[in-house]
Amino acid sequence: MFARLMPYTLVAPALLLISTLLMGLSSVLGWSFQGGSGSEAASLIQYENLATNESYRHFFTYSLWLAAVSTFVALILGFPVAYYMEIKASPHQRRLIFAGLLAMFLSDYVLKMFGLILILGRSGLVNRLAMGLGLADSPLRLMYNEFGVLVGLVSGILPYMILSLNGVIARLDKRLQEAAALLGAPPWRIFLLVTLPLCIPGIIAGTMLSFLLSLNSFVTPMLLGGGRVDMIAVLIFDQAINLANLPLGSAAAGVLFLISGAVILLLSLLGDRYQKRFQR
Amino acid sequence: MSRSFQFSFLQALTFGVLLFMALPNLIVLAISFNREATLAFPPSGLSFAWYLNVFKTPSFAVGLQQSVLLATVSSAISLALGIPAALAIVRFRFFGRQAVNVFVMAPLFVPEVVMGIAMLLWANAVSTISNTTTLVILHCLIVLPYVVRLVVANLQGMDPNLENAAMLLGARPFQAFFRITVPLIGKGLLGATVFAIVMSFHNFTATMFLIGSRPTLPVAAYQYIRTENDPTVAALSTLMMLAGILAVYLMERWIGLERLVR
Amino acid sequence: MTLSLSFKKRGITLTGLSVELQGKPILDNVDLEILPGEIIALLGPSGCGKTTMLRAIAGLQRPTAGEIVVGGQAMNDVAPYRRNVGMVFQSYALFPHMTVAENILFGLKMHGVAPAERQGILEATLSMLELGSLRDAYPARLSGGQQQRVAIARSIATQPSVLLLDEPLSALDKKLKDDMRNELRNLLKKVGMTAIIVTHDQEEALAIADRVAVMENGRIAQIGTGGDLYHHPNCRFVADFVGYMNYFDGRVSGRSDRSVDLDIGRDRSLKARAAAIAPSQDDVIVAVRPEAIRPVVNATPIDREAFNSVTARLIGEEFLGIITNLRFQDDEGRELLVIRSGHDNRTQLRAGERYALIWPIDATILMPTDAS
Ligand SMILES: Nc1ncnc2c1ncn2[C@@H]1O[C@H](COP(=O)(O)OP(=O)(O)OP(=O)(O)O)[C@@H](O)[C@H]1O
Numbered sequence: 001m002f003a004r005l006m007p008y009t010l011v012a013p014a015l016l017l018i019s020t021l022l023m024g025l026s027s028v029l030g031w032s033f034q035g036g037s038g039s040e041a042a043s044l045i046q047y048e049n050l051a052t053n054e055s056y057r058h059f060f061t062y063s064l065w066l067a068a069v070s071t072f073v074a075l076i077l078g079f080p081v082a083y084y085m086e087i088k089a090s091p092h093q094r095r096l097i098f099a100g101l102l103a104m105f106l107s108d109y110v111l112k113m114f115g116l117i118l119i120l121g122r123s124g125l126v127n128r129l130a131m132g133l134g135l136a137d138s139p140l141r142l143m144y145n146e147f148g149v150l151v152g153l154v155s156g157i158l159p160y161m162i163l164s165l166n167g168v169i170a171r172l173d174k175r176l177q178e179a180a181a182l183l184g185a186p187p188w189r190i191f192l193l194v195t196l197p198l199c200i201p202g203i204i205a206g207t208m209l210s211f212l213l214s215l216n217s218f219v220t221p222m223l224l225g226g227g228r229v230d231m232i233a234v235l236i237f238d239q240a241i242n243l244a245n246l247p248l249g250s251a252a253a254g255v256l257f258l259i260s261g262a263v264i265l266l267l268s269l270l271g272d273r274y275q276k277r278f279q280r
Numbered sequence: 281m282s283r284s285f286q287f288s289f290l291q292a293l294t295f296g297v298l299l300f301m302a303l304p305n306l307i308v309l310a311i312s313f314n315r316e317a318t319l320a321f322p323p324s325g326l327s328f329a330w331y332l333n334v335f336k337t338p339s340f341a342v343g344l345q346q347s348v349l350l351a352t353v354s355s356a357i358s359l360a361l362g363i364p365a366a367l368a369i370v371r372f373r374f375f376g377r378q379a380v381n382v383f384v385m386a387p388l389f390v391p392e393v394v395m396g397i398a399m400l401l402w403a404n405a406v407s408t409i410s411n412t413t414t415l416v417i418l419h420c421l422i423v424l425p426y427v428v429r430l431v432v433a434n435l436q437g438m439d440p441n442l443e444n445a446a447m448l449l450g451a452r453p454f455q456a457f458f459r460i461t462v463p464l465i466g467k468g469l470l471g472a473t474v475f476a477i478v479m480s481f482h483n484f485t486a487t488m489f490l491i492g493s494r495p496t497l498p499v500a501a502y503q504y505i506r507t508e509n510d511p512t513v514a515a516l517s518t519l520m521m522l523a524g525i526l527a528v529y530l531m532e533r534w535i536g537l538e539r540l541v542r
Numbered sequence: 543m544t545l546s547l548s549f550k551k552r553g554i555t556l557t558g559l560s561v562e563l564q565g566k567p568i569l570d571n572v573d574l575e576i577l578p579g580e581i582i583a584l585l586g587p588s589g590c591g592k593t594t595m596l597r598a599i600a601g602l603q604r605p606t607a608g609e610i611v612v613g614g615q616a617m618n619d620v621a622p623y624r625r626n627v628g629m630v631f632q633s634y635a636l637f638p639h640m641t642v643a644e645n646i647l648f649g650l651k652m653h654g655v656a657p658a659e660r661q662g663i664l665e666a667t668l669s670m671l672e673l674g675s676l677r678d679a680y681p682a683r684l685s686g687g688q689q690q691r692v693a694i695a696r697s698i699a700t701q702p703s704v705l706l707l708d709e710p711l712s713a714l715d716k717k718l719k720d721d722m723r724n725e726l727r728n729l730l731k732k733v734g735m736t737a738i739i740v741t742h743d744q745e746e747a748l749a750i751a752d753r754v755a756v757m758e759n760g761r762i763a764q765i766g767t768g769g770d771l772y773h774h775p776n777c778r779f780v781a782d783f784v785g786y787m788n789y790f791d792g793r794v795s796g797r798s799d800r801s802v803d804l805d806i807g808r809d810r811s812l813k814a815r816a817a818a819i820a821p822s823q824d825d826v827i828v829a830v831r832p833e834a835i836r837p838v839v840n841a842t843p844i845d846r847e848a849f850n851s852v853t854a855r856l857i858g859e860e861f862l863g864i865i866t867n868l869r870f871q872d873d874e875g876r877e878l879l880v881i882r883s884g885h886d887n888r889t890q891l892r893a894g895e896r897y898a899l900i901w902p903i904d905a906t907i908l909m910p911t912d913a914s
């Protein structure tokens with residue numbers, strides 16, 4: 001019957017498109033099980049290599065570390081902004097900040113990193129200022145190292161973090177804070193006991209998004225790390241493209257996919273559990 | 281007393297963070313007018329030469345062409361695939377609907393590098409496919425979830441009985457769709473189109489895996505930054521920022537900014 | 543003013559119509575025969591399947607079983623846009639991006655009516671529903687009553703022989719509702735459309751429709767004129783839905799040609815007309831409308847062949863203007879409601895006193911017990 005098949009006809013083209021990705025992902029899986037030099041049988045040698053070789057392993061542990069630190073910093077910096085624009089700002093200010101955030105959100109990532117180079121570089125803004133004010137004798141090393149990458153990561157994920165946080169804060173019932181104030185709670189206690197707990201779902205969502213973006217970041221370690229900072233995306237790109245080592249690149253991609261999936265699962269479960277506590 | 285202090289502290293913090301986020305763009309803007317061929321701040325004098333240079337740099341011209349091609353073709357395809365899918369998801373109750381919903385959103389959960397290498401391997405396996413075609417498919421994959429999500433949100437905001445009413449007045453389903461649904465969600469569709477174009481235009485990481493001889497604009501800029509040391513890229517950035525502001529403006533008008541992110 | 547298109551009255555026949563949604567039966571084996579030009583009201587509690595029935599007839603909801611015939615033509619496999627069935631949605635579903643005139647013209651364009659003729663029909667429709675001054679307004683600017691008139695105008699402009707109206711008056715206030723229901727009936731009768739009108743409001747149903755169908759849980763419990771439903775409800779559900787009713791559990795203790803004797807406990811008995819009951823049944827519900835009952839002083843002589851009587855004590859009185867509610871309790875603790883006209887103060891009643899409640903045997907209603 002026509003009406004029965006209609007929805008399937010409508011979704012079929014989109015599903016066909018998505019299936020190319022699934023085919024690609026299964027290719028990644030297939031390649032990652034290939035052994036070295038021409039052996040046909042499937043093997044775990046690539047994964048073994050990633051797990052035992054200290055320098056490969058470092059890419060993963062160090063990426064996780066950088067992602068965690070940058071997410072934490074973005075959370076600390078982003079929360080006040082999200083809170084301010086939703087609770088304190090005038091409607092006009094709010095709109096302005098919102099538009100600005102969206103402009104950031106949509107602005108080109110490569111070019112944003114370029115701007116950071118102009119700030120952090122040897123003769124960049126910060127060094128000029130520091131030396132001009134006599135705070136430093138010689139240029140400080142602010143990029144091509146961990147610091148530079150962290151600044152880049154934080155700057156990259158801040159808009160996402162703020163927009164996620166802003167989402168929950170906007171949905172907060174303002175009367176709750178007023179109720180708490182009428183019960184005699186001082187502002188900082190209201191914030192800690194009422195506002196913050198209700199924001200946890202947004203914090204979890206923003207943390208998940210930011211962590212994944214940082215973890216998978218490629219442009220930042222390339223431009224602000226000068227390709228010398230060990231991040232997974234750089235490893236995958238080097239192996240797959242520059243060194244034409246598709247099996248190892250695929251295995252690394254497989255592991256990254258797994259880690260990302262685990263992060264999504266873990267944080268979603270956490271968010272669900274947190275919200276379940278409120279529900280009967 | 282302490283209240284106003286808290287208030288101004290929060291305000292200061294907010295504007296500090298916003299400044300931190302905006303500073304790279306502002307610096308780029310300033311440097312783009314630099315007289316000298318250095319990236320040093322502050323600029324030593326005013327010049328528009330680098331803007332001219334943007335247009336004289338061959339890799340940027342190629343990049344612009346390639347990026348525009350990718351953005352228009354892939355957003356057109358994504359709309360053509362995404363609108364029917366969104367219609368099915370909103371208007372029909374069918375077996376597997378939830379699965380379809382998840383499936384269409386799947387690319388959002390795949391890290392970009394993984395998507396890049398996956399499509400590289402897919403293209404290798406298919407072998408006869410051209411670089412640009414693979415890039416179009418990749419960009420469609422990246423954009424499709426957003427298109428579907430935006431169109432679904434728009435359709436959900438519309439009374440389904442409007443289409444039913446049209447049909448009972450004699451309109452065929454496609455007439456009802458084009459005369460009633462399209463005009464009513466039209467702005468939403470325009471917004472989705474702009475969003476799709478922007479997402480495709482700026483994609484870098486996954487795109488890097490599939491770049492052949494013709495880079496996209498962000499890739500060309502990246503290569504320029506790594507090899508050259510003059511403000512041409514700053515001028516390019518400024519131009520792209522202007523385009524970005526235009527995009528934000530259009531989206532504010534057509535869909536409302538807040539609806540886009542929530 | 544009448545419209546110029548040729549118009550053919552069509553009846554509706556539903557046979558065994560069933561709809562299941564997500565495994566739940568929403569319409570359950572519905573049979574319904576509607577004559578050409580007849581107006582039927584669908585009355586029933588929320589969620590009983592009224593909207594679903596209209597949607598099935600319009601072709602917006604596929605039946606899981608059964609047949610829909612309109613004007614002698616089987617409709618099951620006919621697409622909604624070919625059924626020539628008009629519908630006024632509960633939310634009106636006016637096209638927000640079109641003016642009143644454009645909304646009304648939409649169906650005519652879809653039916654390929656020539657522009658000159660379209661214009662004529664538009665004018666006629668606008669003037670019939672007194673919408674002339676609003677022709678260029680957008681729906682969002684109209685009041686509820688105006689929107690409703692536009693919705694009706696739009697649905698009748700294409701001259702569907704069948705019009706389905708889903709709670710068309712529910713958004714209006716009481717006064718407007720009362721005006722509109724008369725206008726609506728006159729309009730439908732003038733054009734001669736067969737119509738099904740869904741409503742929650744029994745008064746509205748009785749005022750607009752030729753016959754009323756009371757629905758319960760996806761079935762039609764009873765269909766008939768207002769009088770039928772009021773005086774001869776076939777079950778408690780219908781009796782309660784249309785007005786208030788007093789009940790006694792009864793047992794048939796004797797039958798004659800003209801009447802049955804009913805035992806209602808403690809050796810009390812009532813009589814009812816023999817035609818009111820199936821001959822096989824013994825356990826019955828005996829019912830009487832509150833306004834059929836008259837309280838009289840206990841010693842009054844009563845014609846036992848024409849009247850039933852029980853004795854009860856007056857326990858409460860509410861003066862409501864036009865009517866007065868009197869609450870009685872009989873010797874077995876049953877509460878009985880009696881409604882008297884507000885002007886009826888011929889009998890001065892005193893709270894706590896015992897009276898004889900009498901009503902004509904003809905007004906005694908028999909219904910099957912709930913179990914059967
Ligand atoms: N898409 C659906 N899926 C499952 N059940 C549905 C669906 N639509 C309606 N129902 C159920 O069908 C039943 C009848 O719905 P319907 O809308 O016909 O009721 P109604 O009599 O019009 O009620 P109301 O007076 O409130 O409008 C309801 O119990 C409703 O929950």
Ligand SMILES: [Mg+2]
Pocket residue numbers: 592593594708
């Ligand atoms: Mg209904």
